Amino acid sequence: MAEALEGPILTTGDLVDDFERQFAAYLDREYAVGLTSCTAALQLALLAYGIGPGDEVITTPLTFVATANAILQVGASPVFVDVEPETGNIKADLIEHAVSRATKAILPVHLYGQMCDMRAIRGIADRHGLVVIEDAAHALESKRHGVGPGELSDAACFSFYATKSITSGEGGAAVTNTAEISVQLKKLRSHGMDLIAMDRYRDRYQHWDVDRLGWKYNMDNIQAALLLPQLEHIEERWHRREEICKRYEVAFSAVPGLDFPKVLPASKSGRHLFTIWVSPERRDEVLLRLQERGVGVVVNYRPIHLLSYYRRTFEYGEGMFPAAEEIGASTISLPLYPKLTDEEVEYVIEAVSEAVAKA
């Protein structure tokens, strides 16, 4: 951080380059591009693949609104497909039915950290000539049958928002194995300019040009300085979250009226969120009781198609994606972070068991 603050370049510079190299190496991908958010990464990845007005992008309604907003922000339309009841992830079997002449991309989200079936999704994309862009905001550490984010897709997008595995408060990155896409992403993050500030002034001033419209989404050296040392702690932090999740799973298996999403065989979940499912009629009562006991809770997620803007704009309504709606009405996310002590974990388990029994 001192190096970042004392150096001549506070904005995108050598520390961002270092972070991009090390982040790509952690994921075993060719290129990473540092951005201001995962939303920016999704938007720019879609643009880099030429997706825009008139195009459709198939995705899940059970995700943070950023996923679908990014599709709208490039002028394309999200086409929702329902989810698997046991994981909350997009149901690969249903994707093919949603493919139309306008479909250009599939945008899977690895919900809570469980990877989608990327082999199946890649197969569908190849049969129909589609691009695959992963929303891997929950899946930095994830694997399924040995496949990690960015391995079978055309680009994978990550978030360094305050609650993520590594964080710079706000921040994000896109990774890809395609050199030309990484060049486009770097251009698109700086207004479409062909030289960034550091290169414009490196020796003597150079003129720059813009040959396509871009945005202002470049990661700066200060964000990179915050992120770089955290790369070394990704796995150790993941191990502690895994330990906490395992403890929750053992305890909650014995509580009647409570279920939770499954980590599928041959998968390593990123363990980004631990959510429980209670019956929709009791969910808000349980939420209330947990807050009364000082347990922090969140709802991830009320499905996007039921949010007012989406209902109004696309005439979505209840009953269109029943599995996503059922999970959205049942879910409660519990505290999950490495500094949670064993005593605190036990307290949460006791509070949840009591709240569910009384509701």
Ligand SMILES: Cc1ncc(COP(=O)(O)O)c(C=O)c1O
């Ligand atoms: C699944 C998912 N996608 C996208 C985002 C957006 O990330 P950001 O806040 O970095 O834009 C989030 C953020 O929480 C997320 O959970």
